[in-house]
Amino acid sequence: MSSKVYIIKASVDDGPKKISEKARRLFKAGGFAKCFNENDFTAVKVHVGEDGNTTYVKAPYIKGLVNELLELNTKPFVTDTTTLYVGRRHNAVDHAILAAEHGFCLDGLGIPFIVPDGLSGTAETAVKINGKINKEVFIAYDITRCQSILSVAHVTGHMAAGLGATLKTIGMGCASKKGKMTQHAALTLNISNDCTLCGVCYDHCPADAITLDDVKAHIDQDKCIGCAECMALCRFGAITCNWGQETEVLQKSIAEHALGALKGKEKKATFFNFLLSITKDCDCFDTPNMRKIVQDIGIIASTDPVAVDKAALDLVEEKSGKKLAELLGNVKIDTNCQIAHGESIGLGSSNYELIEID
Ligand code: SF4
Numbered sequence: 001m002s003s004k005v006y007i008i009k010a011s012v013d014d015g016p017k018k019i020s021e022k023a024r025r026l027f028k029a030g031g032f033a034k035c036f037n038e039n040d041f042t043a044v045k046v047h048v049g050e051d052g053n054t055t056y057v058k059a060p061y062i063k064g065l066v067n068e069l070l071e072l073n074t075k076p077f078v079t080d081t082t083t084l085y086v087g088r089r090h091n092a093v094d095h096a097i098l099a100a101e102h103g104f105c106l107d108g109l110g111i112p113f114i115v116p117d118g119l120s121g122t123a124e125t126a127v128k129i130n131g132k133i134n135k136e137v138f139i140a141y142d143i144t145r146c147q148s149i150l151s152v153a154h155v156t157g158h159m160a161a162g163l164g165a166t167l168k169t170i171g172m173g174c175a176s177k178k179g180k181m182t183q184h185a186a187l188t189l190n191i192s193n194d195c196t197l198c199g200v201c202y203d204h205c206p207a208d209a210i211t212l213d214d215v216k217a218h219i220d221q222d223k224c225i226g227c228a229e230c231m232a233l234c235r236f237g238a239i240t241c242n243w244g245q246e247t248e249v250l251q252k253s254i255a256e257h258a259l260g261a262l263k264g265k266e267k268k269a270t271f272f273n274f275l276l277s278i279t280k281d282c283d284c285f286d287t288p289n290m291r292k293i294v295q296d297i298g299i300i301a302s303t304d305p306v307a308v309d310k311a312a313l314d315l316v317e318e319k320s321g322k323k324l325a326e327l328l329g330n331v332k333i334d335t336n337c338q339i340a341h342g343e344s345i346g347l348g349s350s351n352y353e354l355i356e357i358d
């Protein structure tokens, strides 16, 4: 059976107001109001954008979606979990301040920003699932306590996960710190003798896991959180992992954490993928104006998290005329892995019908 995925064409040149109106039209056309009941605590799951990043989905883009939820008399809150790496989203206080600076707050959206995994990322619920890798996953406590979810994902590439879209936003982005650790633990990175000692990875590593000696850089595996940012930044290809097996385990684990985060909300969630400013790396990078790897496409939405990601992948590849793996400069990565695994564990269907909205 195929799932319905709705699309409306859009570009960042439309400006925030028009983008917000288009997202709202998509919400209405898709009939997504059926997922949200009066008095639901509704998590509007976003990525507020790392400090310095400029390509994330901006707060004004989702104002129309928030207004829809308010008109349905739900109790929406905008939300994102704390990060493993040390930065401005590492704890709830700094994260809320950054969210407010980026407009994800009462002033900007008319709803509060709430960090769902507590002050330091340890407020969690152990959720039993029938996964192939995990039988129990650790999800941010307030994600498991709310009644419905409206997910807003920015479609990007990702050095280790291949595709950054809905499954990653829900799987990684709704996990507690322990849940994130479980997913990233799949990656063991190594530095080869191609290292030129340029020091970029050392300067950037958010976990202070990299040291330099006279010969090359080294990774302290006990400190490394597996974020793969060093790998994305190394211009000399000196940082590698086991592309086949390890990225596959990471991606499958992301899909299984998404299964846990959505448990009990199977008919109570809607997923928006914004295909605007599609970059090679995700919004955790603090780099301004990251280069687009494909021109803007629009916004897509569905109640099926697998279908909406498969549609995103297909649209990116169709628009660019290239495989996403080629756009990422890493033909070894399987960019369909999260989608295929999500389908195999009953999270959704990769068969979809694309319905265009004016
Ligand atoms: S970024 Fe690459 S070349 Fe530079 S120090 Fe790190 S591993 Fe070596």
Ligand code: SF4
Binding pocket: 189, 204, 205, 206, 207, 208, 209, 210, 219, 223, 224, 225, 226, 227, 228, 229, 230, 231
């Ligand atoms: S993956 Fe690289 S950047 Fe990330 S924590 Fe480990 S060593 Fe640091």
